[in-house]
Amino acid sequence: MLGSVSRLGSWKVFYVVTYALFLDYFIYGLVVPLTAHSPANISGHGQLALLYGVYSLGVFIATPVFGLLGNQIGSKRIVIIGVLLSAAATLLFWFGATFSTALLARLCQGAASAAAWTAGLALIAEGYVKNRVQMMGLALAGSTAGSVLGPVAGGFLYQAGGFALPFLILSVLVGIDAVQRVFLLPGKVTYRGSNAELFALVGDKSVLVPGLAVALAAFGWGIVEPLLPEHLRQAEATPSTVGVIFTISTIAFGLITPVVSQVATRVPIKRVVAGGTIAMATTLPLLGLLPGIVLTGFGLCLVSMSFAFMLNPTSAELGNAVDRRGLRCYTAVYAVYNIAYSIGMMASNTVATAAGHLQFYQTLLCVSAVLVLSLPLLMKGTAAPASEALANENSERRTKTV
Secondary structure (H helix, E strand, O other), X not given: OHHXXXXXXXXXXXXXXXXXXXXXXXXXXXXXXXXXXXXXXXXXXXXXXXXXXXXXXXXXXXXXXXXXXXXXXXXXXXXXXXXXXXXHHHHHHHHOOOHXXXXXXXXXXXXXXXXXXXXXXXXXXXXXXXXXXXXXXXXXXXXXXXXXXXHHHHXXXXXXXXXXXXXHHHHHHHHHHHHHHXXXXXXXXXXXXXXXXXXXXXXXXXXHHHHHHHHHHHHHHHOHHHHHHHHHHHOOOOHHHHHHHHHHHHHHHHHHHHHHHHHHHHOOHHHHHHHHHHHHHHHOOHHHHOXXXXXXXXXXXXXXXXXXXXXXXXXXXXXXXXXXXXXXXXXXXXXXXXXXXXXXXXXXXXXXXXXXXXXXXXXXXXXXXXXXXXXXXXXXXXXXXXXXXXXXXXXXXHHHHO
16 A cells, blocks of 8 residues: 555656646637537527536536545546546537537536546645645646647637547547546555545535635636736737737746745745735736736736745645545545635636626726635634645655555
8 A cells, every 4th residue: 555655646646637637728728719610509698608607517516526436436536537528528529519419518528627626636635745735736837728728729720620620639638638547547545534534524624714715716816817818908919919928927827836835835824825815916906007018917927926825835735634634535625626716716707797897907906805805714724834744744644544
């Protein structure tokens, strides 16, 4: 069993999970520009809204199921189920000729995403105890890269080869993903906590407070994605320029990740997250105040780095909450992560839709106010830094329980 734990800490786990998260967002973004060209003849705001709603439904239905199943059958089997759902969604998108088929594809896509994020993050949390914050941050940067490249690839491939070419390429990428998940990930862990321990864990403050932080981070970043492109367009930025700006902000996220990791080993995690929250609340309004495309891009990099200080330590802290109880049911707490992130994104989309009568700057200011008002709740979290000594102690205790 000790050998299995060692294998979980290898580069293979990180690579496979990062690729899976990248591909999850890549698929999501790739499908967006292709929807209007689907043989299912999808048209109108009503059908489009229903498609997005069904995706969210798939995430919400599958996430708690996978969170519970991961405690019983192990994370590897969950991610394999997830890649099978991704393959099904790809084929349904490609060959589906009816709107109901498109709905089923989106449902499968949402469930596949739930598997990747719930079990994938659990694998990284289990495999990387000493440098959990850093590895979580790098994996999340991979997903952000997928969200940037997906829409660009979808539009380019459609122009190059019609509706079939993007899904042909996507099928190859999903096939690679499947092979990696089957052959590179370690087998399931035999030890598991009881259901009573699991439910006590997910209802504990040490999980709920980080879950709130995840939702707030998603809420802050989620308001940028639908509104900033239009703001930049008014500044005469081309679509390619907008893509470059978001790509650079993704690079900034990746570059700041080691810094976040170092800070989180020396400073209590709740203070790191609170500092990131203050930074995001401060930098968000700058996007509506800074003149010119270049300065706005600089502001987006600051927001992206603030996002890293909010999300990366919080993601790691959920794994730490499992360690402190001597358990291994990581999928349960990352189900909380997935649900919290989805809630944050839906809240930001609701604000973006409802704030049509507000200026861009005013909308960002409202989001900043929510972040600041939430600080007292975030400070109720754990005060312990993710120190290497604590990590070693937790790792030894988990190994003994196996």
